[in-house]
Amino acid sequence: MSFSHAQITGGLFPHNLLAQVRTGDPQLPGVKPADYHLTGSERLGDAAARKWQRLRSVYRSFHEELKRLPSGDGTSLTRDRWLQPLFTELEFGRLTYQRGALDAGGRHYPVSHLWQHVPIHLTGWHVDLDRRVTRGTRAPQSMLQEFLNVSPDHLWGVLSNGRLLRIMRDSTSLVGSAYVEFDLEAIFEGDVYNEFFLLYAFLHQSRFEPLPREDGAEPTPADCRLEQWRQHAVDSGVRFHRKLSAGVKAAMERLGTGFRLANSAVDRALSDGDLTLDDYRHELLRLAYQLIFVFVAEDRDILLLPPDPDFARARERYDDYFSTRRLRRLARIRPGDRHGDLWRSTVTVLNALGADDGDR
Numbered sequence: 001m002s003f004s005h006a007q008i009t010g011g012l013f014p015h016n017l018l019a020q021v022r023t024g025d026p027q028l029p030g031v032k033p034a035d036y037h038l039t040g041s042e043r044l045g046d047a048a049a050r051k052w053q054r055l056r057s058v059y060r061s062f063h064e065e066l067k068r069l070p071s072g073d074g075t076s077l078t079r080d081r082w083l084q085p086l087f088t089e090l091e092f093g094r095l096t097y098q099r100g101a102l103d104a105g106g107r108h109y110p111v112s113h114l115w116q117h118v119p120i121h122l123t124g125w126h127v128d129l130d131r132r133v134t135r136g137t138r139a140p141q142s143m144l145q146e147f148l149n150v151s152p153d154h155l156w157g158v159l160s161n162g163r164l165l166r167i168m169r170d171s172t173s174l175v176g177s178a179y180v181e182f183d184l185e186a187i188f189e190g191d192v193y194n195e196f197f198l199l200y201a202f203l204h205q206s207r208f209e210p211l212p213r214e215d216g217a218e219p220t221p222a223d224c225r226l227e228q229w230r231q232h233a234v235d236s237g238v239r240f241h242r243k244l245s246a247g248v249k250a251a252m253e254r255l256g257t258g259f260r261l262a263n264s265a266v267d268r269a270l271s272d273g274d275l276t277l278d279d280y281r282h283e284l285l286r287l288a289y290q291l292i293f294v295f296v297a298e299d300r301d302i303l304l305l306p307p308d309p310d311f312a313r314a315r316e317r318y319d320d321y322f323s324t325r326r327l328r329r330l331a332r333i334r335p336g337d338r339h340g341d342l343w344r345s346t347v348t349v350l351n352a353l354g355a356d357d358g359d360r
Contacts, residue, residue: 003018003022003194003195003198004186004192004195005182005183005186005187005190005192005195006018006180006181006182006183006195006198006199007180007181008179008180008181009177009178009179009180009181010171010176010177010178010179011178012169012171012178012179012180012230013180013229013230013233014233014236017229017233018198021198021201021202021229022194022197022198022201024044027232027236028229028232029225029228029229029232030206030207030225030228030229031044031201033047035206035225036204036206037091037206044200044201045197047200048196048197048200048201049193051089051090051200052193052196052197052200054089055085055086055089055188055196056188056191058081058082058085058086059082059188061081062077062078062081062082062162065077065081066078066125072124072126073123073124073125073126073127073133074124074125074126074162075122075123075124075127076124077124077125078122078123078124078125078161078162079112079122079124082125082162083122083160083162086184087115087120090200090203090204090205091204091205091206092115092205095113095115095120095122096113096114096115097112097113098111098112098113098114098119102114102119102147102151104147104150104151104153104154105150105151107146107150109143109144109146109147110143111143111144111147111157115205115208116208116209116210117153117154117155117210117221118154118156118157118158118208118221119144119147119148119154119157119158120157120158120159121140121143121144121157121158121159121160122160122161122162123140123159123160123161124161124162125161125162125163126161127140127161128161129141129159129161129164129166130142140159140161141159141166141177142177144157144159144168145168145171145177145178148168148169148170148171149170149171149172153221154170154221155169155170155221155222155224155227156168156169156170156208156221156224156226156227157169158203159179160184162184162185163183163184163185164181164182164183164184164185165181165182165184165199165203166179166180166181166182167179167180167181167202167203167226169226169230180202182195182198182199182202182203184199187199202226206225207224207225207226208224208225208226209224209225210223210224211223211224211225248285248288248289248292251288251291252281252284252285252288255284255287255288256280256281256284262340266280290350290353291324291346293353294324294349294350294353295324295328298323298324298325299325321345322345322346322348322349323349324346324349327342327346330342
C-alpha cells in the first residue's frame, strides 16, 4: 500500500507503519476504536468520514477567504479559519495561544501553541516551514526541532502552515529532523479520503495524551500512543532482523552447496584454495541481499522499468521470463535441475540493476 501525500523523514518510523495504521493491523497497539475514545459499535472509519465531510467544507471556505487576502503571510487567517477547526475536529479542542516564548536549554523558542506537553507551532499559509521568515530568526522546522531536542519535558510536537503538517519527535537519537509529513493541500484539493484517514489516525488527540503507567507513577511525554507505535516498530525490526539473519544463513548454505554441485570450477577453486571460504561467503551474502532487494521491489510494485506506455510489453516480458516472482513460484512447485537458464536470467536482472543506465 503506497501513499502519495504522507511521508516519513529521518527514520522516525519504518514506512510499512503507514500501511499498518491505515489497515488497523491488530499487531499494532492502540488501534481499536476504544483507543480513539469511540463508544459502542462505532468504527474508526465512520468517525473519520464524519470529520472528513466537515473539514472539506471548512477547507473550501478557508481557501476562498485566502484568495481574497490582500497581502501578508496569512498567519491569523490560516490559524483561525483552517488549523484551529482541524485540531478541534481531531478532539484537541480549541488550542490556546502560547503567550511568550517557551524556554529550554537557556534559549527562547517562539512556539505558538501548547497542548499539555505537546508544542504545536502554527504559521501562515505562505510561510515556508524550512526557511527563515525574517533575518535573525530560525526556520519554523529547525526552531521546533531544536526545542524538542533540548527540552526534557517535550518529546512530540506538531508543525503546520496549513499546506503541510508535520508530526515531529525529539531526534537526538537520530540524524537531522524526524517527522511524519502530511500534504494537507494535496489531500483536500485532490479529495483523497484514504490519506485523510491516515492523518486522522496519526494526529488524533488520543495519540498524544499521556497514558496511565503500569507502575502507577506519573505519566511522562513518552507514555503515549505514538511512542508505543515507535517502540513496536523498533521491537518488530529487531525480531525481523533476527528472522532475516537466520533465513539469510540458510539461503547461503543452500546456495553455496548448489553452486558447488552445479559448477565444477567453483568446487575446484575452493578445493585448490584459489577461492577462499571467506571470499566465497562474502559473495554468497552479497547475492542473498541482492535477491532480497529485488523481492521487496517486486512485491511492493516499485517499478524496475519506466512507467512509460512504450514499456508495457517489456513489463510483461519481465514478469513472464525474468522476475524473481516467477523464480520463487517455480521453486515452490518443483526442485531445481542442472539447467542454468534461470540463473542466467537472474544474473541479467542483477547486472542491469547495478548498471548506471540499466539495460534496455
